[in-house]
Amino acid sequence: MSTEEKIKQIEEEIQKTPYNKASQHHIGKLKAKIAHLRMQMEAGKGGRKGAASIGYSIKKSGDATVVIVGFPSAGKSTLLNALSGEELSKVAAYEFTTLTVIPAMLKYKGANIQLLDVPGLITGAAHGKGRGKEVLAVLRNADILIILVDAEKLWQLNAIKEELQNAGIRLNQNPPRVEIEKKIRGGVGITKSINVQLTDIEIIAVLNEFGIHSADVSIKDSITIEQLIDVVAGNRKYIKALFVVNKVDLVNRNEILKDLIQISAEKGEGVKQLKDEIYKKLGFIRIYLKPPGREADFVNPLILQEGATIENVCKKLHKAFVSKFKYAQVTGKSVKFKEQRVGLEHELKDEDVVTIFVRE
Structure with missing residues (x-):
């Protein structure tokens, strides 16, 4: 059985298992096993070198870096041009116009903010489809991600969130305050400075799945088992994000979620508000x-x-x-x-x- 088949089998077992207090320990172990298998699978591939290829190796410049990410034809190139005030990114009414990373600069309130327009994500990008690995490597170095979706395709928002979650990118979250100090022997010692719902047995089970059998663990946040897995995996990126709906001039705005920034990049509508939100989010x-x-x-x-x-x-x-x-x-x-x-x-x-x- 291949690693992908093992992961699929475990995922099916999780779906079939009713979640309750009696089963949460077992489900936690299964989730940890999936995370560990995925890490092994990526390590086995050795990582593709495309992230360092021409067009994908972009040096950070300015006071911060903002990457515009979305599905093909969401309007990323048009937004890049609208924010920077320059015609740097090619724009066309068909998908996959952008094939490399295109940089631009937003000068705002004295700050120089680097903007990057990356090729559109597709479903399965986290597992390498559509040069997804190269694109995701650029995203992981961003200070802010602009998650851009088409107003007529709001389903794209959850799809992008899922791809980024699978790629180990955590949006608008702080890293859990958990410290794990490995030891040669002595078993697992656990210190909790806050009321944590996870039992010691669950914590030890997650550690064991990653081959950690002796360690001192200090937990200072009320974490979930998924957050503990993130800490143990150690390869997660915590990045600020803004969620933006483009092409709002083409739809009934009452249907658009109110907690999203609404713009029409082509007409320039809402671009000033987005600049303000970017500046505010960066905490300058x-x-x-x-x-x-x-x-x-x-x-x-x-x-x-x-x-x-x-x-x-x-x-x-x-x-x-x-x-x-x-x-x-x-x-x-x-x-x-x-x-x-x-x-x-x-x-x-x-x-x-x-x-x-x-x-x-």
């Missing part, structure tokens, strides 16, 4: 630099992530700034008064004005 803050004795530069802000500190500013300006740092002066929302002196650990807010003083 703008820091205006004021060199000592000079005026602040309000034209070219330094773009950082929310929670950034003075140390982050120093590292982005010059590697020597941290070792030579004396103090910083900050004016803005993060301080109580103008030009307040702060240290490296001071957390900044959007539109703070910062002056760095270093030792000669």
